[in-house]
Amino acid sequence: MQRSRGWHRDLREMAQVAAPIVLINVGIQAMGVVDAIMVGKLGGAAIAAVALGNFYFFNVSVFGIGLLFAIDPVVSQAFGAGDYTAAARGVQRGLLLAVAVTVVVTLALMPGEWVLGVLQQPADVVRETAVYTRRRALGALPFFIFAVFRQTLQAMGPVRPVIIAALVANLVNAAANWLLIFGNLGFPQLGVAGSGYATAISTWLMMLLVLPLAWPLLRDMLRPWHPESHRWGPLWRMMRIGIPIGIQWFFESFAFGLTALFMGWMGTASLAGHEIALNMAAMTFMVPLGISGAASAVVGRAIGRGDLPSARRDAAAAIVCGVGFMCISAIIFMAFPHQLATLYTHEVATVTVAVALIPLAGWFQVFDGLQAVTSGVLRGTGDTRVPAVLHMIAFWGVGIPLGAWLGFRTPLRERGLWIGLVAGLAAAAVLQSLRVIWRMRGELRRVVIDHH
Template identity: 30%
Template sequence: MYQTHSMGKKTRLLISILIPILITQLGMYAMNFFDTVMSGHASADDLAGVAIGSSLWTPIFTGLSGILLSLTPIISQLIGANKRENIPFSLMQAIYLAVVIAVAVMVIGGLVVNPILNAMDLSPQVQDIAYRYLKALAWGMIPLFVYNALRCFIDSHGQTRLTMIITLTALPINIIFNYFMIFGKMGFPRLGGVGAGYASAIAYWIITFIALFVIIYKQPFADYKVFKKLYRVSFASWKEQLKIGVPIGFSIFFETSIFSAVTLFMSKYSTIIVAAHQSAMNFASALYMIPLSISMALTIAVGFEAGAARFQDAKQYSYIGIAIAISMAIIFAIAVFLLNGQIAKLYSTDTQVRHMIKEFVIYAIFFQISDALGAPIQGILRGYKDVNITLVMTLVSYWIIGLPLGYILANFTPLEPFGYWIGLIVGLAVGAICLFIRLSVVQRRFRRLILQRKQLEC
């Protein structure tokens, strides 16, 4: 990151940070995408099993890895304030925290996954595939969480192109091992959807080792000599990261887990509806990578400017990012409407499943319109280190408004499964509006603080 002095230069810098983040997010998401798509070509049960497993895993991972996102504004503000000597310590504490989180996930997951699956109305085969898929995925938990800490460190320097390259390097390996393990090629056993879990775990290890190599040997990261000194665990540093990260993590968890909750409610429907719903949700998640990436780029840019106490620059980045997100949402909404049949063909060879996917995918258009406003604002607020109110807004919008409304529409109107999607859309829209109001409050408050600081200096 570096200071810019015009809207045009800010737009170019933000886009230069954004594009690699977007490609990186799509690359990370593509692992799950190919897990789902390739499993769907093994059988409908494999598709449903992997979809159920993913729906349980995704909110846990995104929520807990969201805690590690606190490292991005922390380091961005340290860079903006020219306090680089504190950065290696902060990174090492984040790595320690990542390992602890990963171990906790594996231990708790081992205790609760079976009871959760037993509570769902699934066929024995689908339940077995979902359980073994999650068990296979667990082999990659520690490197995956560590990689997220390393990635935040790299991205906070504006070097988002590096994480893009790392992720894209691992993606073909994931696809190749999917092919080997799902379909039993090149001497591997035919594991169906379960093989996708092992393939993803292998990819996570590769990503982490490459990131470590980059941080140790590539400039400007090598100058920090991060691993030359063994730092003790600092609970004070963990407290700082958790104070910012826990609200971020829970906010993301409340947003992503709402989709898993809907999947649990929809398990009463046929395997065809469950498979179609999860396929369409998988595609909607792919579209979400665009506003999410803009959000992450804005955290870096706004955090840098906020750390340097440049109010106007931070505000300009905010509205440039929102404008880009809304423009992209409109373009993709038109594309999805025109190509929903082709999208359905990606996920299944079953005619009935394809027909249902086409119907669900139309609702994904409305998801991305709300996300185009809500997700970037969340990133902006993280740049200001304002995270607690966002947590409350997310909880209320999704769980108190969106899910109950979806349940009523699904169970007491002819909409049935589509009612849940309408409830989610309303929740996302309410959340986006509330976040916009909060952003206005935070920007006014930040401006007052800057003016007061300048008056004191005079």
């Protein structure tokens, strides 16, 4: 009974830590969902353009996002150890990396027509997708700076300022979409381009809001500016933590992006139906992703203060919470595919594809939740290189080859591609779970990048 009460307490505490982070993730993802739903009134091609544009933006940005996730173990473990100077240096180095990443990402988003043309995407989607991504590129700098502030606050604990900023940004995004897509209240009718502008405007607002709201917490992290933050040695050691995360996220994201490209080869309806199912799955994925962030923070803080039993209990509680939620989500996806698909559009061809894929999305929910949470646990320990290799094996050794064969060599077509995704996620979930078990049985030491 005492052990049961302990488990209940661990689960409750993990849920309390994760809930605000989940709200943040849902709020950020909701921008893309709102974009897709609102442009849905323009037809399936517009849905495909915005959804493909979001994937283009994310695939170009994902390495940089992963690089900045080095903040998680560096700052959370330093904070747990009471080493606030090391935490501040970690945040300041994160800002330097954010500016560098912004330059690379913005340049990569410019040649949209050429990139999508080379990838043989539908002609009626390419131009609008390229326009959308160039408008979204206007919000690249605040996107990455916001990521630094968000990871910092998660590592420290209090995230209410981020929730408020994300909520306000979502309201502004919906209003700006209504004004700029359809030309309401005298604004220009910009269609898909208007949705891109709306997201960029909202991202700037989100970043500018979180800074004053969180200033009492961020002030000591941002000033004084430590000259050591510019030193190449510690900066490179921080990058060595973040680069494997970026590689892991890039190849996972690229696997999904490549599947979207395969769908585009099958036609606009296939691509639009795929994007609807994936958009919905991405929304529910924000919950285990939030739990992953919470696990990384609490495990990191426990390691920083030398409390290894708490680190192990927190890891187990995070896994139970993440997988439990995704099991519920999977049941809903399998039970109501048609009702969910028609939230986006009533075009028969698009709905038919989406209805075929949404139950499969239910299956991959469970595996996706498990691999996400175990990634967060490992990140909290500072273990980033081995998980990157495991992801490569799972997605590119299993998922993509199997999906391509089923999609193009059998009558399964769109469903075959998604079966490959399910298999890749299952392999990643199993391999990373084994890695967590191995890590938690060994000695866990604090990550230190400032060597004196």
